[in-house]
Amino acid sequence: GAGVSQSPRYKVTKRGQDVALRCDPISGHVSLYWYRQALGQGPEFLTYFNYEAQQDKSGLPNDRFSAERPEGSISTLTIQRTEQRDSAMYRCASSPGTSGTEQFFGPGTRLTVL
Amino acid sequence: ILNVEQSPQSLHVQEGDSTNFTCSFPSSNFYALHWYRWETAKSPEALFVMTLNGDEKKKGRISATLNTKEGYSYLYIKGSQPEDSATYLCAPTNNNDMRFGAGTRLTVKP
Numbered sequence: 001g002a003g004v005s006q007s008p009r010y011k012v013t014k015r016g017q018d019v020a021l022r023c024d025p026i027s028g029h030v031s032l033y034w035y036r037q038a039l040g041q042g043p044e045f046l047t048y049f050n051y052e053a054q055q056d057k058s059g060l061p062n063d064r065f066s067a068e069r070p071e072g073s074i075s076t077l078t079i080q081r082t083e084q085r086d087s088a089m090y091r092c093a094s095s096p097g098t099s100g101t102e103q104f105f106g107p108g109t110r111l112t113v114l
Numbered sequence: 115i116l117n118v119e120q121s122p123q124s125l126h127v128q129e130g131d132s133t134n135f136t137c138s139f140p141s142s143n144f145y146a147l148h149w150y151r152w153e154t155a156k157s158p159e160a161l162f163v164m165t166l167n168g169d170e171k172k173k174g175r176i177s178a179t180l181n182t183k184e185g186y187s188y189l190y191i192k193g194s195q196p197e198d199s200a201t202y203l204c205a206p207t208n209n210n211d212m213r214f215g216a217g218t219r220l221t222v223k224p
Contacts, residue, residue, distance in 0.1 A: 033212070042203045042214035043158065091157065102148065105157035 002026060004094050004106035012112045013082055021077045021109045025094030032075050033103060034067055037089040049075060082113045120204055120215035127194050128223055134190040135218040137204030141185035148205040149178055149189055152217065158203060161189075194222040 005024040013019050025032050031050050035043035046065065047057040051072040060066070064082075069075040079086055089110050093103035119138045127133050139147065146165045150158035162171040167182040175192045191198055201217040 035214075042152075042201075042217050044214070045212055048212075102160035102163050104160070107157055 004092060004104055006090075006092055006106040006109050008109060009107060010110045010112075012114065014114050015083060016081055018078065018080045019082055019111065021079075021090050021111070023075045023077070023092035023094075023106060025073065025075070025092070026096075026104055027073075029094035029096050029104075031095045031097065031103075032069055033093045033095070034075070034077050035091045035093065037091055037108070039089075043091055046077070079111075082111075084113050087111055087113045118204065118206060118213050118215035120202075120218050122218060123216065124219040124221070126221045126223065129194060129196060131194050131222075132190065132192045133194055133220070134188050135202065135220075137187045137189070137206075137215055139185050139187075139204075139206035141182055143208040144182045144185070145207050147180055147187050148207070148212070149187070150203040150205065150214075152201045152203055154201075161202075189218075191220070194220070196222045196224050198222050 004026055007022045011019055031048060033048040034046040036046055037043045045059040047060055047067050048055055049069040052069050064080045067077045089108045091105055091108040093105045095103045121136050146163055148163050149161040151161050152158040162178050164171055164180040169180040171178050177190045178187055180187045187204060189202055199220055199222045201219045203214050203217045205212050205214045
């Protein structure tokens with residue numbers, strides 16, 4: 001599998017619980033992006049990394065959302081004290097270079113908060 | 115923050131028709147524009163990355179043009195086929211931020 005993978009593919013959780021979503025980018029890709037996608041909408045930018053450095057987190061909705069990429073490869077998006085409005089598809093994408101190069105998307109994690 | 119507008123929101127054409135749609139974005143601090151093809155329940159698939167004013171890119175029956183001075187890009191599909199039915203997303207970037215438009219949903223009827 002040479003593509004971007006994400007796990008879990010589906011996550012159902014109760015309101016107030018913390019969740020961690022994982023993204024495995026394409027090997028060697030420099031940049032990694034996180035997006036949130038509501039049903040029927042285009043992806044909404046959350047944050048991105050070049051190597052292990054978080055470049056921009058302006059899209060994170062609030063301080064319950066955080067992301068890390070400690071070794072410049074796998075990334076984790078964590079949502080603390082989940083709320084029902086957090087329910088969405090969370091997608092990550094990786095690219096071999098900076099924002100001028102195309103991004104390859106993973107299959108997404110469908111998060112449902114009850 | 116990048117404000118992106120795509121029009122029309124949806125489009126229905128007959129097989130064999132040629133069609134085009136528009137992506138509008140702020141022209142200041144432009145770095146690149148991405149076009150994606152997105153089928154429901156799948157991940158967006160990259161079509162083009164465009165960076166220079168006047169750029170034209172082509173992939174099979176699909177092509178795109180870019181005008182960075184006035185802040186728009188057109189996507190053209192020649193001789194539409196039912197398998198072209200999808201949502202076409204554009205995403206400009208200013209090198210710090212990348213925003214997707216709401217997309218144009220294309221339906222091609224056989």
